[in-house]
Each structure stands twice: as structure tokens, then as C-alpha cells.
Amino acid sequence: MIEVNGLTKKYGDRFAIDQISFSVKKGEILGFLGQNGAGKTTTMKILTGFMPATSGTAKIGGFDVFENPIEVKKRIGYLPESPPIYPELLVSEYLNFVSDLRGIPKDQKKKKMDAALEKTQLGDVKNRLIGNLSKGYRQRVGLAQSLIHDPELLILDEPTVGLDPKQVTEARSLIKSLKESHTVIYSTHILSEVAATCDRIVIIDKGKIVAQEAINSMGSAGASSRTEMVVQRLSEKTLTALRAVNGVRNVQASQNGINRLIIEAEPREDVMVELARIVVTTDSGLVRMQPVALGLEEYYLDLIKGKRTAI
Amino acid sequence: MNGTSAIVKKEIRSYFYSPLAYVVLGVFLFFMGVIFTKFIYIYQQYNSKAQFGGGQPGITLDKLATYLYQNMAFLLCFLTPLITMRLFAEEKRQHTFELLFTSPIHAFEIVLGKFLSAYFLMLLMVVLSGLYVLFMVIWGNPELPIIATTYVGLCLSLACYVAIGGLISAMTSSQAVAAVWSFIVLLMLWLLQSLGQGITATFAGVQLGTVMVYLSPLGHFTTFSEGLVHVKDIVYFVSFTGCILYLTHKVVESNRWR
Numbered sequence: 001m002i003e004v005n006g007l008t009k010k011y012g013d014r015f016a017i018d019q020i021s022f023s024v025k026k027g028e029i030l031g032f033l034g035q036n037g038a039g040k041t042t043t044m045k046i047l048t049g050f051m052p053a054t055s056g057t058a059k060i061g062g063f064d065v066f067e068n069p070i071e072v073k074k075r076i077g078y079l080p081e082s083p084p085i086y087p088e089l090l091v092s093e094y095l096n097f098v099s100d101l102r103g104i105p106k107d108q109k110k111k112k113m114d115a116a117l118e119k120t121q122l123g124d125v126k127n128r129l130i131g132n133l134s135k136g137y138r139q140r141v142g143l144a145q146s147l148i149h150d151p152e153l154l155i156l157d158e159p160t161v162g163l164d165p166k167q168v169t170e171a172r173s174l175i176k177s178l179k180e181s182h183t184v185i186y187s188t189h190i191l192s193e194v195a196a197t198c199d200r201i202v203i204i205d206k207g208k209i210v211a212q213e214a215i216n217s218m219g220s221a222g223a224s225s226r227t228e229m230v231v232q233r234l235s236e237k238t239l240t241a242l243r244a245v246n247g248v249r250n251v252q253a254s255q256n257g258i259n260r261l262i263i264e265a266e267p268r269e270d271v272m273v274e275l276a277r278i279v280v281t282t283d284s285g286l287v288r289m290q291p292v293a294l295g296l297e298e299y300y301l302d303l304i305k306g307k308r309t310a311i
Numbered sequence: 312m313n314g315t316s317a318i319v320k321k322e323i324r325s326y327f328y329s330p331l332a333y334v335v336l337g338v339f340l341f342f343m344g345v346i347f348t349k350f351i352y353i354y355q356q357y358n359s360k361a362q363f364g365g366g367q368p369g370i371t372l373d374k375l376a377t378y379l380y381q382n383m384a385f386l387l388c389f390l391t392p393l394i395t396m397r398l399f400a401e402e403k404r405q406h407t408f409e410l411l412f413t414s415p416i417h418a419f420e421i422v423l424g425k426f427l428s429a430y431f432l433m434l435l436m437v438v439l440s441g442l443y444v445l446f447m448v449i450w451g452n453p454e455l456p457i458i459a460t461t462y463v464g465l466c467l468s469l470a471c472y473v474a475i476g477g478l479i480s481a482m483t484s485s486q487a488v489a490a491v492w493s494f495i496v497l498l499m500l501w502l503l504q505s506l507g508q509g510i511t512a513t514f515a516g517v518q519l520g521t522v523m524v525y526l527s528p529l530g531h532f533t534t535f536s537e538g539l540v541h542v543k544d545i546v547y548f549v550s551f552t553g554c555i556l557y558l559t560h561k562v563v564e565s566n567r568w569r
Contacts, residue, residue, distance in 0.1 A: 045409075048413040049412070049413060050567060051567055073414060073415040074415045076413065080406060084405070084410035085407070086325065086405065086407060087405075089325070097317060097320070097321045098410070100313060101313075101314060102415065103415060145410065
């Protein structure tokens with residue numbers, strides 16, 4: 001559905017994005033993750049044909065974004081970071097205007113508008129002024145305009161920013177439901193958002209892609225390097241013995257009600273065996289020992305700090 | 312041209328959903344009313360003097376109509392920036408430029424749609440001014456062909472005004488800045504006529520004064536208001552408007568590169 005190759009955008013001497021390449025399959029939800037200013041919005045603006053790139057190619061549905069922008073734009077629905085709404089219009093008038101811009105035939109207009117209103121649950125407010133709606137509703141109006149022509153590809157730039165928790169949950173389930181009939185690229189800097197919504201993730205930092213992989217494999221990537229142990233009795237002697245094991249990098253102990261140890265070690269079987277042996281022989285009363293998956297948050301921070309590489 | 316008609320419809324709707332259109336129309340009608348009353352008063356004075364003196368009035372109704380429409384053209388010079396200031400500046404401020412530019416329409420359709428919507432509102436004022444023609448026809452005997460050519464000149468001048476206002480609005484994201492600069496530029500264009508007349512300097516064999524007078528819309532409009540329709544004046548207005556719309560298109564396109 002999307003093929004991006006060596007996409008670069010320069011502002012003077014500064015690279016907003018530098019040699020970005022990735023692809024998205026049909027029906028996939030791709031999370032575009034990065035800090036503010038990482039280059040997410042620039043990439044999205046280029047893909048939508050709003051902004052030209054300095055170099056590189058981008059194809060959507062087989063059409064080159066720079067050579068056939070009109071064909072590409074017909075296939076895209078775009079929700080920018082600030083929803084592009086006219087506060088002086090009614091919701092229905094606004095969607096009518098967007099339908100005209102999108103060249104939807106008159107006989108299909110009502111059907112398409114009703115479908116967009118239903119998907120975004122805006123039916124109750126369709127005759128209200130957009131300027132009088134809450135932020136959450138305005139965001140939905142923005143989403144409705146991106147959906148109205150039933151595009152093959154939806155590009156959503158931080159669609160949940162500024163929404164309350166209930167609205168965030170609703171927006172997530174709405175985006176998930178869109179997967180059935182659309183390919184979605186979804187940018188955010190909120191990690192839990194990606195985990196809850198996306199199939200695959202592209203992490204971008206300072207204009208470069210630092211990782212792209214499936215959400216599931218990210219969780220498992222660091223699973224074996226961290227182990228949690230819960231014991232009944234914890235002595236300084238046990239801690240010293242654990243820290244002395246060859247392959248152990250760090251041992252953190254917490255004693256708030258239960259004695260919990262988080263051990264960072266090389267992902268080797270013999271290290272695990274030795275750790276278990278020490279706890280048993282020191283009569284610490286082993287209650288639980290299990291691997292801890294590296295959180296997405298830590299994985300992400302490791303990546304942008306350069307501690308980890310994964311492409 | 313689907314995009315153009317969609318934008319025209321939306322823009323006209325937006326004008327009338329805000330107080331701006333009503334305020335501008337109200338101000339226009341108020342000042343035109345004041346000017347018209349003043350001219351009728353002057354005409355009456357000339358008439359009564361002529362009656363008591365036994366001769367023809369020293370001023371004709373047609374001459375008065377010419378003055379009236381020259382004043383109207385000048386008044387519209389002030390009001391046009393209020394209508395055009397929001398055309399592009401507002402889109403930038405509201406971040407709705409992204410909606411227009413990610414829709415499957417060409418940038419020129421956007422520029423044309425914006426131009427036509429503001430032009431429509433200006434033409435509405437011209438149509439409303441027909442009220443004064445009606446008064447003159449009921450209570451006098453004006454030369455209607457002269458008034459008709461004056462209206463043609465007025466409509467062509469307004470196309471230039473609106474195009475200039477649109478261009479300046481495309482250059483900024485502040486409506487106030489767009490309005491002030493549009494007014495300054497339109498005023499300068501008017502003043503070029505009288506400034507040019509006093510300049511005798513030449514540059515590369517061309518008299519600068521003549522160029523300045525030619526560039527001012529005032530002289531071209533005056534020809535129309537005297538009942539004359541010259542092709543060169545029509546060419547001036549049409550080419551001027553076309554060039555400014557082309558420049559606006561380029562400015563709007565360049566916004567996407569930044």
C-alpha cells in the first residue's frame with residue numbers, strides 16, 4: 001500500500017527527516033512513534049502531498065506522491081494534529097463542503113456523510129456549530145472529514161492529543177475498527193497508545209528511523225534480560241552472592257511489604273540456574289521467579305539513547 | 312472546477328455567518344447614502360440658482376453620477392481589504408490550509424474560488440448601489456448608457472482590488488496585517504495617477520510618470536465613467552487581475568515549501 005524510499009526533507013542545513021524508508025501493507029495499522037520534533041508530522045505531510053520532499057520517493061497505492069499528487073490525494077484521508085475545521089459552520093455543512101472538495105457525486109453524498117457521522121458517533125451534533133463543540137467532538141469532526149470519501153489509507157497525526165481518558169479509549173477503539181476497511185498510519189508519542197492500537201511500529205528519532213518491527217516482537221526483545229524474584233527473607237549476604245554471579249549486571253531490591261528483586265543479567269540459562277541455586281541455598285524462601293518483559297517505554301528510551309539497536 | 316465551486320459556496324456562507332459581511336455592507340450603504348444625499352443637495356442648489364438666473368443648471372445629473380461613482384470606487388478601495396483580509400490568512404491561522412491542500416484539487420482552483428467569493432460580495436455592494444440609479448431615474452433623467460459603462464469600469468476595478476487583497480492575504484497569517492497592507496497598496500495605486508503626473512524623469516527612454524499614470528486604475532476607471540469603453544482599459548484590468556491571481560497562486564504554492 002505504501003512504499004517509502006530514502007525520503008529526505010531539509011530546511012536549510014537542518015534535516016527534518018533523513019533517508020527514511022519503510023513500507024505498509026494493506027489493512028495494517030502502523031504506529032509512527034517519536035518524540036516531539038522527531039519528524040513524524042513532516043513525514044506525514046509529505047505522504048499526503050501537502051509538502052514536497054527534498055529527495056526520495058513515496059508511493060501510495062502504486063501512485064507516486066510527487067508525480068501523481070491528485071491520484072494519491074483521492075486515496076488518502078488525513079487528520080492533521082490540529083483538526084482542520086471551520087468553527088463558523090455546522091457539522092453537516094462542514095462535511096458537505098469536504099464532500100464537494102473530495103468530488104463525491106451528489107447522489108452518494110448523503111450516504112457517505114451519514115456513514116462518516118455514524119462511524120464517528122456525531123449524529124447527535126450534526127446540526128450544531130463546530131465552534132460550540134468540545135475538543136473531543138472537534139477531533140471527531142476532523143476524523144469524520146478524513147473518512148468521508150472512504151479512503152484506502154488513513155493518516156492520523158496524534159489523533160488523541162488533548163482528549164480525556166474516556167475519549168482516548170473511544171478514539172482507540174474507533175481506529176481499531178477502521179482496520180477492517182482501511183490501512184492506517186497513526187502517529188503518537190504516547191507509547192501505551194501504540195501498544196493498544198497498532199500492529200507494527202516505526203520509531204523515528206531526530207529525523208531517522210531507529211526501529212521498525214511488530215509490536216509483539218518488541219515485547220519479547222528484552223524479555224530474557226530481566227528477571228523478577230520474590231522471596232520471604234532477604235539478607236545482605238544473599239544480595240552480595242547474587243551480585244557476584246558471573247553475567248549479572250544489576251540487582252535491585254525493594255522491601256515494601258514483600259521482598260522483591262529485579263535482576264538484570266545476560267540472557268543465559270546457566271545464569272538463571274545459579275541465581276535460583278543461591279536463593280535456595282541461602283534459605284531465602286523463594287516464592288516466585290519469572291522473566292520480566294522489557295516495557296515498551298524502556299525499549300523506546302533505550303533506542304533513542306542509543307543503548308539498543310533494532311532495525 | 313469542483314473545488315472552485317465548493318470553495319465559493321463555503322466562503323460565501325462563511326461571510327454571511329460572521330458579522331463582517333453585514334458590517335461592511337452596512338458601512339458601504341451608510342457612506343454611499345451620505346455621499347448621494349450631499350450630491351443631490353449640490354444638484355438642487357445649482358438647479359435653483361439656474362432657475363432664478365433663468366439659465367441651464369451649471370451641473371448635469373450625469374456629471375453628478377460620475378462624481379458619485381468615483382467616490383464609490385474610492386470608498387470600495389477602503390472596504391475591499393476588510394473582505395479580502397481573511398481569504399488566506401484565516402486558513403493559515405485555523406490550520407485549514409492542510410485540508411484544502413490534501414484534497415484532490417489544484418492550487419489554482421483554491422485561489423480562484425477564494426477570489427470569486429470575495430468578488431461576489433463586492434459585486435453585491437455594486438448591485439445595492441443600483442438603488443441610487445433608481446432614484447435618479449425616478450426623479451431625474453440621467454444618461455443611462457454612461458451609468459452602464461461606469462458600472463462596467465467599477466466591476467473591472469473591483470476585480471483588481473480583490474485580487475490585490477487576496478495576494479496580500481496569502482502572504483501573511485494575520486488578518487490585521489493583510490488588511491492594513493492591502494489598504495496601503497490600493498491607496499498607493501490610486502495615488503500613482505496624481506504622483507505620476509508630476510514626474511518628468513525618464514528611465515531607459517521611458518517616461519516614469521507615464522508608466523505610473525498607466526499603472527493606476529483611477530485613469531482607466533475615469534474613462535469608463537465618461538461613457539467611453541476602450542479595449543486598452545479592459546485589457547489593463549483583465550491582465551492586471553490575471554497577473555495578480557497568478558502571483559497569488561505562486562505565493563500559495565510556496566507556503567507549502569516552508
